[in-house]
Amino acid sequence: MHARRTGAGRGVRGWFRVKRWCVPDRDRAIYPSLGACVLLLLLLPAVATAQGFTVAGQVVDGVSGSAVGRAAVSLEPAGTGAAEPAADWASAARQLLTGVDGSFRFAGVPAGRYRVRAARRGYVAASFDQHGEYFAAVIAGAGRPEAERLRFVLMPLGSIRGTVLDSTGDPVLAATVTLLGTSRDGSGAIVPVRSASVQRGSDRYTFSNLEPGTYYLAVTGRPWWAESGEEGDSAGNNPLDVAYAPMFFDGAESSSGAQPVVLRAGESAEANFSMHAVPALHVLLRAGGGGSGGDAGGLPALTVPAFDGALGLPMGMFLGQGRQRGGDGSLQVTVAPGTYALSSGGGVGAVTISADSTLDSAATAAGAALQGKVAMADGSALPSGLRLRLLGVSGDRGGVMDGPEAGSDGVGGRLQQTGSNIRYIGRFGRRPLEVAIAGDGSFAADSVPAGRYRLELARPGAGVIAITGAAASGATVGEDMTLRVQGEPVILAVTASAASAQVDGRAADGRGAPVGGALVLLVPANGAATLERVAESNSDGGWAVRDVAPGEYRLVAIRDGWDIAWRRPEALARYLAGATLVVVRGDGLSGVSVVVQGR
Structure with missing residues (x-):
């Protein structure tokens, strides 16, 4: 049984055939002209390209390094590269099973960018060099030998x-x-x-x-x-x-x-x-403030706060026998003493319960008034459909969102209570607050809980509009475009820019060899987290980030950097010291080289 030769292999065989035909042979009476030989030699690369290229490699166990046989491997276009994939390639993925030695081979592959996936029972199904939502595309084409020797690592579950x-x-x-x-x-x-x-x-x-x-x-x-x-x-x-x-x-x-x-x-x-x-302690939940709360009846809900407060874990509460009181729809629950997250239509707060209590859905309703205006940096008209998003953030694991000190009751709202056994300790949550922006750029919100928020502009179904500057009275704005609300009325001015540029280039080691699978970060020089862009370098070291707003950035590439908390400035600080400074204009930037740093 003979192996089928494709792509560059057939091109090499063709070279030797043309060479034998063009070189004079005393046994042949007729010789081709010099021009004909030159023409044939020039056409050989085009013939090889038409026949396609090869994407091949081996699937191995991420712990033992042994081959993973009978793994399902698929190949599908991941966007255009050196050439537009043929129509039959663009329509569906190619699939095969690895051999007992874990090997796989796709022949006749048109030039372009491809996503290679692998799956096997007992392993994490993944794309090649995948890290979260990012993966390394495999580049097929002339001079891309790395596409024919992929080492595809699957991690056991x-x-x-x-x-x-x-x-x-x-x-x-x-x-x-x-x-x-x-x-x-x-x-x-x-x-x-x-x-x-x-x-x-x-x-x-x-x-x-x-x-x-x-x-x-x-x-x-x-x-x-x-x-x-x-x-x-x-x-x-x-x-x-x-x-x-x-x-x-x-x-x-x-x-x-x-x-x-x-x-x-x-x-x-x-x-x-x-x-x-x-x-046990007994808590009466009452919809005293109206509005939508923990359930359809407007009742507040109790959950177990976890970590930065973004999580509310199920309570496992015991519902008291006499929970319906006086026909007002109130609900009595039985809980252990402790600190809980209290949510209602007005927001999410935290309470420490140490005795039988009554909690009201109006408990989390109070907050600071917010108003302001959004304008485009270049003076152009504001796109329609914009919304301002305030996404709650917190300092560290286990802490509550920045807000009132423990025991305070004046800044972020008061809890309705039957005694002094309940104290307000701050507000939890990453549930974003969204505010509609009018055609003239103005916006207003009645109640924003005290805390620290990351500012974003949302424009569903349309291009990215990035915040490039912000200033406020009654609150403070950090260099990372976070707004700290203390309870006073806030007036906020936001400057925005269309983020439509593309920046691309190549990641390489100190010797110039391409590095695939590297974390590539484009970090704004002003520290604005909303402008940060991320990519993973492809098999040939190429990378690209889109939706970039004009401005100055620091470009960083890190080998095996996906496990660090790279969105946190303190975790990224030592890598930024070796960053490349780039200036992005409206038409983008191409061909930027970056040296990959090690962990």
Whole structure:
């Protein structure tokens, strides 16, 4: 059985045939003219190109380095490159299975940029050199030998499992375990992954098919034998009126003490919980402020705040028997003492509950008035459909959003309460606030909670409009285009620019060799986070970023830089010292070379 030769291989064979035909042979009576030979030699590269190129490589295990056989590999266009892919190539992906040695080969591939994907049971399905939403495109074409020797690494999946027991060693039935992981968007934020329940007849939970990474776990639940509203002893104590406090692994009462579970590729980790019942508190949730709250009836909702407050974990609350009071739609719930996130139509706040309480949906409604105007930097008319977005940010893991000091009740709104047992400790959340912008650029909002916000301009379904400058009275604006609201009325002036330029170039090491899979960052010299652009270098080292606003930038490329929190200035500082300064104008910038830095 003979292997099929394609692309450059057939071009080489053609060269030797032409050479034999053009070189004089005493056994032949007729010789071709010199012009005919030259013409044939000039046409050979075009013939090879028409026959196509090769994309080939090997799929290997990311831990052992051994070959991964029978992996499904696909090849599909990822945009134009040296040539527009043929119509039949642009319409569908090509697929095949790797051999026992993990090898794959796509022949007759038109020149261009391609996305190569691989999947195998027990492994993380991925594109070539994928990191979150970014991947390295494979460039097929003349002089692209790297496309024929791809080393495609698949990482084995792992799992986290464990038990949830009470203080007597019995399983906590219907406990909910929430798995959280580090975001892959470069922010370092902790985000929810999924939840699992302890099933009846078992004391275990399992999270399977997990990618390698850093995870956190939290558990909530309630004792199945708990009773609420039953009469107690002469002192009013009822041993059955109890609740479980939310818990983070390993035994922490809040996310600030949570211990990470570092899951390596292919590993199975164990994380066990032991929950302890405590005397319950009773909270009456009431829709006193109107509006839409935690449910359709306008009631506020209680959740467990986690990390920077962007997360509200399920409570596992026990609903009291007499929860409907006086026909007003109020709801009584049973919780353990602690700090909770309180959300309603007015926003999200945090409360510390240490005694029976009443919470009102008006509790989070107050905030600062905001008004201002948006104008284009070049004096042109403002595009229609713009909206100003305020995205809440916080300082560090476990902290609350910047706002009033603990115990304050005047800046971010007051909590309606039955006693002094509830205190306001700040506001949580990354749920963006959106404000419509009128045709003349003006905008206004009645109530913005105290805190720090990243400013963005949203224009659904249209081109990117970037914020290039901002100034405020009644609040402060940082160099990174974050607005700090303290509770006073805010007047905000925003300058914007159309971000439509493209910047492209090549990432290489110190010797000039191309580096694929590198993190490429275009960081505004003024520190404005909204103008930052990200790309991954392709197999030939090429990269491109789009939707760039005119201005000065620092260009950085980092080998294996995807695991650092590159959206955080403190994590990027040492790389910026070796950055390349570039100036982008409206027509963009092309052919920019950047030397790749190591970790």
